[in-house]
Amino acid sequence: MFELLKTPVETFQDFLSLAGRAIRDVFRPPHYWGDVLIQMDIIGVGSLFIVGLIGFFSGVVMALQMSRALTTYGAQGQVGKIVSITLVRELGPVLTAVAVAGRNASGMASELGSMRVTEQIDAMRALGTDPIQKLVKPRLIATAVVLPLLTIIADAIGLVGGYLISSAMLSSITSSEYWTSSWQILEYNDLTQGLLKPFLFAIVVALVGCFYGLRTTGGTQGVGRATTKAVVIAFVWVFVITSMLDPLFVNLK
Amino acid sequence: MNPETTRQSMGGMVDDAPVVAFDDVNLHFDDVTALDHLSFEIKRGETCVVVGEAGSGKTMLLKTAVGLVRPDTGRIFLFGREITKLKENALAEARARVGILFQEGGLFDSLTIEENVGYPLLNVPGLTHNGAGSPEKVAERVLKALRFVELEQTLDKFPSELSGGMRRRVGIARAVVTEPELELYDSPTAGLDPITANNIIRLIIQERDLRNTATIMVTHRFQDGHMMANFRYNPSSGRVEPSDGHHIESRASTKFMVMRGGKLVFEGSEVELCRSEDPYVQKFARPGSS
Numbered sequence: 364m365f366e367l368l369k370t371p372v373e374t375f376q377d378f379l380s381l382a383g384r385a386i387r388d389v390f391r392p393p394h395y396w397g398d399v400l401i402q403m404d405i406i407g408v409g410s411l412f413i414v415g416l417i418g419f420f421s422g423v424v425m426a427l428q429m430s431r432a433l434t435t436y437g438a439q440g441q442v443g444k445i446v447s448i449t450l451v452r453e454l455g456p457v458l459t460a461v462a463v464a465g466r467n468a469s470g471m472a473s474e475l476g477s478m479r480v481t482e483q484i485d486a487m488r489a490l491g492t493d494p495i496q497k498l499v500k501p502r503l504i505a506t507a508v509v510l511p512l513l514t515i516i517a518d519a520i521g522l523v524g525g526y527l528i529s530s531a532m533l534s535s536i537t538s539s540e541y542w543t544s545s546w547q548i549l550e551y552n553d554l555t556q557g558l559l560k561p562f563l564f565a566i567v568v569a570l571v572g573c574f575y576g577l578r579t580t581g582g583t584q585g586v587g588r589a590t591t592k593a594v595v596i597a598f599v600w601v602f603v604i605t606s607m608l609d610p611l612f613v614n615l616k
Numbered sequence: 617m618n619p620e621t622t623r624q625s626m627g628g629m630v631d632d633a634p635v636v637a638f639d640d641v642n643l644h645f646d647d648v649t650a651l652d653h654l655s656f657e658i659k660r661g662e663t664c665v666v667v668g669e670a671g672s673g674k675t676m677l678l679k680t681a682v683g684l685v686r687p688d689t690g691r692i693f694l695f696g697r698e699i700t701k702l703k704e705n706a707l708a709e710a711r712a713r714v715g716i717l718f719q720e721g722g723l724f725d726s727l728t729i730e731e732n733v734g735y736p737l738l739n740v741p742g743l744t745h746n747g748a749g750s751p752e753k754v755a756e757r758v759l760k761a762l763r764f765v766e767l768e769q770t771l772d773k774f775p776s777e778l779s780g781g782m783r784r785r786v787g788i789a790r791a792v793v794t795e796p797e798l799e800l801y802d803s804p805t806a807g808l809d810p811i812t813a814n815n816i817i818r819l820i821i822q823e824r825d826l827r828n829t830a831t832i833m834v835t836h837r838f839q840d841g842h843m844m845a846n847f848r849y850n851p852s853s854g855r856v857e858p859s860d861g862h863h864i865e866s867r868a869s870t871k872f873m874v875m876r877g878g879k880l881v882f883e884g885s886e887v888e889l890c891r892s893e894d895p896y897v898q899k900f901a902r903p904g905s906s
Contacts, residue, residue: 477725478725480720481720481721481722481725482718482719482720482721482722483722483723483724483725485679485684485718485722486716486718486722486723486724487724488684488704489682489684489711489714489716489722490711490735490736490739490740491708491711491712491736491739491740491741492739493704
């Protein structure tokens with residue numbers, strides 16, 4: 364039993380060690396700001412289309428499904444509120460994080476994994492550069508900055524998607540009714556939750572991607588395994604974190 | 617061997633100490649023994665050719681020698697200073713005096729050849745503060761190193777645009793650009809055709825003899841070790857030539873080490889290697905062996 368737990372516990376320990384060093388290094392020089400900007404471009408600008416698409420269809424689906432249920436109670440006017448709350452509190456942060464994890468945690472794991480198996484990481488250390496400072500920190504900072512921004516964009520596009528469905532299919536709700544209700548229902552609690560979650564997801568997604576990349580072994584096959592693990596573990600962490608945070612925020616006013 | 621006897625001085629660095637010394641070094645990965653009670657030392661100007669089967673611990677020997685991998689037990693001395701428990705930033709100071717050619721090249725894909733070769737001059741602590749970090753000085757030394765490996769025309773290319781042999785030569789240029797006192801070569805001829813492999817070894821011999829650099833070379837090919845032991849660079853002709861009776865320094869200062877399962881099973885000269893009756897050692901004592 365203990366033997367079975369040994370590997371996952373050791374892996375988790377190693378992850379915490381990397382996370383601790385990376386977070387500590389954020390406040391220590393040298394700072395590779397050029398690399399941070401490149402990563403922000405890759406993660407942020409590069410993910411805009413997929414994040415926008417996911418946000419839009421989330422809004423569309425929410426409006427479609429909810430309008431049917433709300434019609435039963437004659438409460439079609441509430442559709443803006445429901446789309447808004449669901450997107451800002453839950454769907455926007457989670458789906459954006461999942462998209463970025465699928466796109467960038469895998470990219471980080473495969474890039475760093477390839478560097479690992481071709482001994483570029485060893486070369487970097489031998490030539491006086493700390494791989495955590497040079498490779499992990501820029502990815503961590505970039506993801507932590509752009510994921511909340513991407514989430515805001517996904518939320519906004521999702522609300523537009525919900526509006527298009529409402530205006531096309533629900534005759535009883537006007538444009539101003541939709542936007543006013545969707546805006547007024549939001550409280551600081553929702554906005555805090557909607558921005559805190561992507562920030563935490565970003566830290567986990569970046570660190571998991573880098574962690575599995577840096578511990579890659581076994582040549583090109585190992586790079587494939589590391590990439591798969593990074594995506595799966597990042598997904599799991601995103602859902603674990605949101606499940607842990609929700610009870611805290613649900614009871615907050 | 618008592619590695620501590622000659623080694624204490626200001627800052628831990630001692631100039632008359634062996635360049636590298638291993639004292640009963642052990643390293644394990646789970647159930648696999650990578651290094652098993654390994655003890656040896658390399659003196660200034662000495663060449664050490666390490667041979668052994670794949671997985672016998674040759675690469676780990678090189679990586680532990682510069683602190684890229686830490687041993688489980690035992691002590692490692694680099695230029696007389698114990699590095700076994702040094703932190704990464706302190707290790708960087710010792711590594712500044714070492715040039716390394718990695719088995720897989722270790723060239724950075726995202727950097728040009730010029731940036732790759734100049735990387736140590738701009739990043740290795742100790743080298744960046746003595747004027748080597750100025751752009752003109754760096755460009756000059758990069759060009760000199762690339763001229764040494766006859767690849768000065770590749771400055772703006774990326775590693776992926778070069779052949780395997782050219783990448784290996786760029787790796788040598790990066791290893792020698794800082795003019796280190798110790799050179800580590802990990803399978804410099806692996807995967808290369810015999811002509812290119814011989815050219816690589818000639819470059820390594822040239823670098824060794826020009827500056828009397830201590831050299832540790834891991835290889836699968838007996839021919840590589842044989843050339844290291846029996847050829848020398850002649851500055852007057854500018855060529856690598858067989859050692860004759862008047863120039864036996866390289867033969868005298870080249871030793872062979874044979875590894876098996878992390879253990880050092882043979883240490884001696886080429887003549888002793890060829891005379892060994894151990895069937896495992898014999899495998900590495902004839903042309904075409906691997």
